[in-house]
Amino acid sequence: MTASPDARGVLHVVATPIGNLADLSPRAQQVLREVDAICAEDTRHTRTLLAHFGIDTPALALHEHNEDALAGRVVARLLAGESLALVSDAGTPLVSDPGFRLVRAAREAGIRVSPVPGPSAVVAALSVAGLPSDRFTFEGFLPARAAARREVLARLAGEPRTLVFYESSHRIAETLADMRAAFGDDRPAVLARELTKLFETVLDGSLAALQAQVDADPNQRKGEFVVVVQGAGDDADAQLAEGRRVYMLLAAQLPPSTAARLAAEITGAPRKALYGGGADDR
Known part of the structure; x- marks a missing residue:
């Protein structure tokens, strides 16, 4: 040539x-x-x-x-x-x-x-996820450090577009746990593992259900992953997602109960859903 x-x-x-x-x-x-x-x-x-x-x-x-x-x-x-x-x-x-x-x-x-x-693993995962794909945002790999990863997820909690992430085998369990805290247990998601390879699996369900499957099956913690998460849906979902984001920021400096009360006042999200919505209350 x-x-x-x-x-x-x-x-x-x-x-x-x-x-x-x-x-x-x-x-x-x-x-x-x-x-x-x-x-x-x-x-x-x-x-x-x-x-x-x-x-x-x-x-x-x-x-x-x-x-x-x-x-x-x-x-x-x-x-x-x-x-x-x-x-x-x-x-x-x-x-x-x-x-x-x-x-x-x-x-x-x-x-x-x-x-x-x-x-392209991004497009391949989207094509089989069964989640809205007309508008999406690709976030690549999340930060390896837990605090930085949680901060990024908190910022994305109210994003209405479908979210697509790459993740490695040694962080997938921790990432799903952090996603539950940021987005809520019930947020629909898909875990696409080893796409086009011999042991390809595509799991769907809530974030809580996906984490339970990963925790229960060591094989689901092996390989390369694409995580597809449905965006914040209606106004109530978006409000709750924003409340969780604000709660996580405040909880880094304040007692959990105080952080939840202030986050609820700021965003209008239900206080009980913030305080008991998967956030770390320690």
């Missing part, structure tokens, strides 16, 4: 499988065969994928630790007429993965950036 010396190359942003290798599209295979090189988050992982399809295109590492330093060199190759592909370890690049700095640098240099669409 090398261009003439006076022509600029193309940067192809190529989606790769999130599990099932058969999901690599024929077009993606053709692009990966024909480009001059592939910018990969982990070259070892990508070489395994390429070998499966008999593709021997050279791969170079481009990840969060070297993207700033490497972007200029990659753009220089594109300006010299080479065409390159950008892939992540799984799914669509730039979605909770490196690459936006390179794409931005390429566009600023006048390079054509062309998407090769394909798998």
Whole structure:
């Protein structure tokens, strides 16, 4: 796919499988065969994928630790007429993965950036969740530290759009517990685990029911997760969600009963629902 010396190359942003290798599209295979090189988050992982399809295109590492330093060199190759592909370890690049700095640098240099669409765990989970998908917000991975995670969830409690999160196996139980505290036990949600892989499961129910299933089955604490949570619904739901958010902020500085009383006065949410709604009363 090398261009003439006076022509600029193309940067192809190529989606790769999130599990099932058969999901690599024929077009993606053709692009990966024909480009001059592939910018990969982990070259070892990508070489395994390429070998499966008999593709021997050279791969170079481009990840969060070297993207700033490497972007200029990659753009220089594109300006010299080479065409390159950008892939992540799984799914669509730039979605909770490196690459936006390179794409931005390429566009600023006048390079054509062309998407090769394909798998995305966000869209895959939404497509099977059975929750409203006409409007949603993708939050990626929540903070690893509990206090920061709870603060983010508290801010999202009144969000009316469907919420989509990524989560890891060693934090999924804690995250579901924090979601219950922020959104309430009864908020509908879906837990999509190991999508397109051998042990794929998609569980639905209230947040309380999902946490009970995860706590009861060690297998449901293994693998990679997408958590889809229904947004705050009608005015009463939104009011309660806002009350819980304010309660959590106040409870960090005040006794729980005082925090609940003030949060109820500020938001109009029922005081008993705040004080007994899954918040930590210690």
